[in-house]
Amino acid sequence: MTQQTLQQPPPEAPQAPRGREARGARKPRTRSPYPMWFYLPAAIIYGVLFVAPTFASFYFSLTRWTIFDSEFIGLENFVTFFSEPYLFDSLVNTLMFAVITSGLKVVLGLLFAVFLTSQIKARGYLRSVVFFPVLVSTVGVGVTFSVLMDPFDGLINKVLAVVGVDEIGWLTDPNLALFSVAFVDVWRGLGLATLIYIAGVVAIPQEYFEAAKVDGANAFKQFWHVTLPLMRPATTTVIILSLIGGLRSFDLIWTMTKGGPGFSSDVLASVVYKQYQAGFYGLSTAGNVVLFLVVAAIIIPLFWLLNRKEVDR
Amino acid sequence: MKEGISRLNRTYSWVGGIVAILLTGVLFVVPFVFIFLTASKTGQEASLLEFTWPTEWVIWDNVVEVIQSRDYILVTAFINSTILTVASVTVMVIVSALVGYVLQRRKSRWNGFISFMVLAGLIVPPAVVPTIWVMQGLGIYKTLHGLVLIEVAFGMAFCILMFRAFVATIPRELDEAAVMDGAGPIRLFFRVIFPLLKSVIVTVIVVQSVFVFNDFQNPLYFLPGDQGATVQLTLYNFQGQFSTSWNLLFMDIVLITLPMLIMYIFFNRQIVAGLTSGAVKG
Numbered sequence: 132m133t134q135q136t137l138q139q140p141p142p143e144a145p146q147a148p149r150g151r152e153a154r155g156a157r158k159p160r161t162r163s164p165y166p167m168w169f170y171l172p173a174a175i176i177y178g179v180l181f182v183a184p185t186f187a188s189f190y191f192s193l194t195r196w197t198i199f200d201s202e203f204i205g206l207e208n209f210v211t212f213f214s215e216p217y218l219f220d221s222l223v224n225t226l227m228f229a230v231i232t233s234g235l236k237v238v239l240g241l242l243f244a245v246f247l248t249s250q251i252k253a254r255g256y257l258r259s260v261v262f263f264p265v266l267v268s269t270v271g272v273g274v275t276f277s278v279l280m281d282p283f284d285g286l287i288n289k290v291l292a293v294v295g296v297d298e299i300g301w302l303t304d305p306n307l308a309l310f311s312v313a314f315v316d317v318w319r320g321l322g323l324a325t326l327i328y329i330a331g332v333v334a335i336p337q338e339y340f341e342a343a344k345v346d347g348a349n350a351f352k353q354f355w356h357v358t359l360p361l362m363r364p365a366t367t368t369v370i371i372l373s374l375i376g377g378l379r380s381f382d383l384i385w386t387m388t389k390g391g392p393g394f395s396s397d398v399l400a401s402v403v404y405k406q407y408q409a410g411f412y413g414l415s416t417a418g419n420v421v422l423f424l425v426v427a428a429i430i431i432p433l434f435w436l437l438n439r440k441e442v443d444r
Numbered sequence: 445m446k447e448g449i450s451r452l453n454r455t456y457s458w459v460g461g462i463v464a465i466l467l468t469g470v471l472f473v474v475p476f477v478f479i480f481l482t483a484s485k486t487g488q489e490a491s492l493l494e495f496t497w498p499t500e501w502v503i504w505d506n507v508v509e510v511i512q513s514r515d516y517i518l519v520t521a522f523i524n525s526t527i528l529t530v531a532s533v534t535v536m537v538i539v540s541a542l543v544g545y546v547l548q549r550r551k552s553r554w555n556g557f558i559s560f561m562v563l564a565g566l567i568v569p570p571a572v573v574p575t576i577w578v579m580q581g582l583g584i585y586k587t588l589h590g591l592v593l594i595e596v597a598f599g600m601a602f603c604i605l606m607f608r609a610f611v612a613t614i615p616r617e618l619d620e621a622a623v624m625d626g627a628g629p630i631r632l633f634f635r636v637i638f639p640l641l642k643s644v645i646v647t648v649i650v651v652q653s654v655f656v657f658n659d660f661q662n663p664l665y666f667l668p669g670d671q672g673a674t675v676q677l678t679l680y681n682f683q684g685q686f687s688t689s690w691n692l693l694f695m696d697i698v699l700i701t702l703p704m705l706i707m708y709i710f711f712n713r714q715i716v717a718g719l720t721s722g723a724v725k726g
Binding site: 163164165166167169170172173176177179180181182183184185187188191196198246247249250251252253254256257259260261263264265266267268269270271274275276278279281284285286289318375378379381382385386400403404407412415416419420422423426427430431 | 453456457458460461462464465468471472473474475476478479482492493494495535538539540542543545546547549550552554558561565566567568569570571572573574575576577578579580582593594596597598600604619622623627628629632633654657658660661664665675676679680690693694697700701704705707708712
């Protein structure tokens with residue numbers, strides 16, 4: 132967390148650093164040209180619609196809540212959450228989904244990026260094609276893939292049938308549904324990961340590769356000893372972005388499986404929505420708090436760890 | 445790097461290119477072709493969900509039918525989505541440019557706290573029902589302007605980071621010169637700094653427009669009902685209604701993808717620059 136503040140440029144010539152105290156002096160120069168009230172519009176919107184609800188959620192997660200009145204019931208919602216398998220499984224699913232998708236995005240994104248920055252034909256076209264799904268509506272992607280993954284009519288199974296593979300219930304098999312959705316999420320988000328990596332690869336000074344070549348490194352060694360170590364900042368970004376996205380993921384899961392079959396592909400975000408629809412606002416908010424804690428527990432240490440190593444280098 | 449293109453390199457460049465085109469063709473192009481072909485078929489043919497050339501092209505009929513269905517809800521949705529996107533991105537750009545600018549320029553004891561809040565905004569998942577509760581208290585639940593403010597609140601953090609990073613590249617001497625010339629804070633910002641932010645503003649606008657236009661979750665929670673339907677929700681509504689007329693469902697996908705496709709064609713470079721800026725340097 133604090134890393135971010137350290138990255139700011141060092142304080143420069145102290146021009147009117149103490150605007151407030153100096154105001155009485157009535158010297159025009161001492162008033163800062165950067166007034167604090169510039170923060171105000173953003174702070175109001177953010178404070179009211181983001182910070183306040185976040186803090187309120189800690190209280191309301193401890194209540195039985197119907198919007199109009201709430202009754203304090205202590206940790207009962209959380210007890211329910213962790214004792215009901217269909218709720219608890221959503222936590223496990225959330226973690227699996229996030230880890231699978233961000234892992235695949237890192238590996239495939241890096242491979243794609245290296246490939247798409249090498250001397251191949253039609254690079255521009257290929258980059259656009261890989262990136263385009265990022266722009267398409269998630270719901271549209273979800274609908275399309277649930278059609279393509281249909282066990283009987285779906286294109287994927289029809290193609291596989293030609294090779295002699297039996298019908299696979301991509302979205303109807305409880306053991307498979309979550310992975311199928313994760314695959315689609317990777318399909319959709321890979322373009323962004325690739326793009327971040329491409330920017331990283333392009334930023335590597337060519338001299339490094341030349342030096343490696345002079346030392347007799349082949350293409351693989353160049354990748355392993357030059358590209359890969361220098362891709363650390365880009366990897367940090369991809370991991371953190373896709374973990375945040377993966378842990379909060381809702382749109383795709385909701386449009387493709389609605390958490391089903393059964394509860395086999397429910398994640399925290401879809402549980403929050405289901406409980407909200409069912410009118411269990413307290414339980415829904417408890418789900419939100421669990422999601423918050425999970426995200427914080429994973430992202431903050433990771434952030435700290437990845438950034439610290441960067442500084443060490 | 446290029447010490448004469450050797451034969452091997454040329455082979456690699458062609459073979460690699462062709463393999464990549466085939467691979468991405470299967471993985472990335474086929475789904476989009478499938479969407480388009482199904483959207484062009486008659487209802488009966490589309491219901492087979494086959495990856496075939498349409499025997500009869502009825503693109504225009506489908507377009508008309510999708511637009512007319514359910515009392516022109518798609519038109520309402522497009523109007524809503526346009527208002528939502530334009531309004532929220534405009535507000536977002538102005539308020540976060542102000543924050544990013546002061547945050548970068550002025551060192552106060554609040555800086556650490558504000559940076560922390562900005563990062564929290566990127567990471568913390570919004571608490572849904574409490575947000576609805578707050579919005580109800582303010583009387584902005586189920587209103588378009590309420591949703592605009594929600595999008596602003598949730599999208600702000602990213603914009604602030606972009607603006608702060610970019611303001612750092614503008615020399616302070618410029619501010620000092622303007623102050624010497626007697627410019628007040630407002631004039632300094634809007635007349636001197638804001639115009640210089642043009643490139644990053646374009647980036648932020650494009651990136652956030654994509655996010656807001658494609659947003660599904662927030663309209664679902666904070667603006668339910670047909671009145672305020674956004675284009676993403678029409679798809680969701682059509683999914684049940686059109687379960688037998690796939691051609692219309694896919695035509696809807698085509699129609700709501702078009703604005704972003706056009707945007708991508710025009711602003712390709714800005715999107716790429718925006719999404720990757722800061723990503724590499726951290």
